[in-house]
């Protein structure tokens with residue numbers, strides 16, 4: 001149940017067993033021959049997989065019948081600002097700097113507080129779980145509260161505390177940024193099997209070189225991931241750094257903050273030399289194609305990244321720029337975009353895209369053992385109903401990218417716990433969460449400048 005007060009959150013869900021026997025599941029490898037399998041889950045990990053003929057006796061263990069549904073590794077959303085569900089649809093059809101400076105930052109200054117972050121993050125968790133996402137990288141303010149919400153929802157998350165050089169909702173005095181984030185890292189490191197804390201410096205145009213260096217140094221000291229939005233729009237270099245000077249990527253490289261623990265979000269405006277620097281640094285990229293198209297930013301050179309072995313994950317970005325958290329939509333778009341730009345249908349195969357949203361995404365976020373179905377891997381599993389007209393006949397995983405949607409997900413298991421069963425989220429009260437967010441949205445409507453709808 002959802003606690004009435006986010007500060008006193010205690011989730012019954014956290015004491016649920018992490019041992020399960022999953023029966024009658026279809027593994028991707030058997031999609032064509034329809035041979036059903038069992039998966040034995042112990043202590044949140046996959047302990048054994050085999051054909052139904054060799055299924056062990058439940059021996060008192062909770063058993064879930066997969067009903068012939070396809071079992072997939074849970075999808076991994078590499079970039080989100082979960083609490084921004086409150087701002088869904090608030091500022092559509094605007095380019096990034098207008099959207100951010102004239103609409104989003106003012107709305108955040110007025111409405112972001114711990115209560116908002118708790119409930120709006122829970123709402124994001126409901127949307128992600130019900131569309132097959134089991135892990136997310138969140139980057140926002142009041143990160144301790146976001147971490148509580150994601151843990152209470154039963155989601156696996158890398159929760160990164162946001163840093164900007166101006167007064168932010170959770171840190172009104174930017175000179176206190178580093179110590180605040182350090183407190184967050186100290187509190188959450190090793191506290192929960194589900195939550196990994198990290199650092200998020202917002203962007204090269206909102207963080208000074210000194211802030212960027214100190215934020216990265218802090219992340220390194222705690223051995224955490226360091227995230228940054230960078231090279232998102234064409235004018236980032238012109239308006240932010242120096243029109244004649246280094247590119248945003250060169251700027252970050254010169255500051256010494258690109259390495260294997262750095263995750264660059266967006267990376268739309270990267271030229272050949274930038275991509276070479278990135279590849280040599282070991283840093284990863286999370287691409288957010290829906291957000292990049294909607295904000296008019298452009299198309300990230302994902303095939304060129306992959307051909308240089310730059311690790312690439314897939315993210316939705318927040319609800320105010322997407323406006324959906326369904327990674328199936330994101331996969332479909334990513335797989336098609338590059339085919340169109342270079343007029344080559346082989347530019348980015350569906351299987352490669354599925355890997356960015358699973359195994360590849362896990363590696364970008366440092367989530368060891370996630371994004372794969374094998375013995376010893378995390379039991380983060382999604383059951384997809386393929387026995388439907390739009391997924392028939394089902395021979396291989398390409399259909400997951402080109403025809404499936406989040407609505408096809410039936411049940412979800414995270415860290416060995418059943419989080420959604422037959423489309424019913426069981427870890428928290430979704431109806432109550434929607435009610436709370438609707439009430440907040442109604443209150444904020446009077447003070448937030450929502451875009452008037454114009455007739456054409």
Ligand SMILES: CSC[C@H]1O[C@@H](n2cnc3c(O)ncnc32)[C@H](O)[C@@H]1O
Pocket residue numbers: 081100104105108139140141161162163164200201202203229232291317318321
């Ligand atoms: C410190 S991260 C949170 C901060 O980032 C803002 N934000 C959301 N999406 C984007 C984007 O695509 N580019 C730049 N900034 C973005 C969000 O509103 C928060 O203020």
Ligand SMILES: [Zn+2]
Pocket residue numbers: 079080081229265317318
């Ligand atoms: Zn973002």
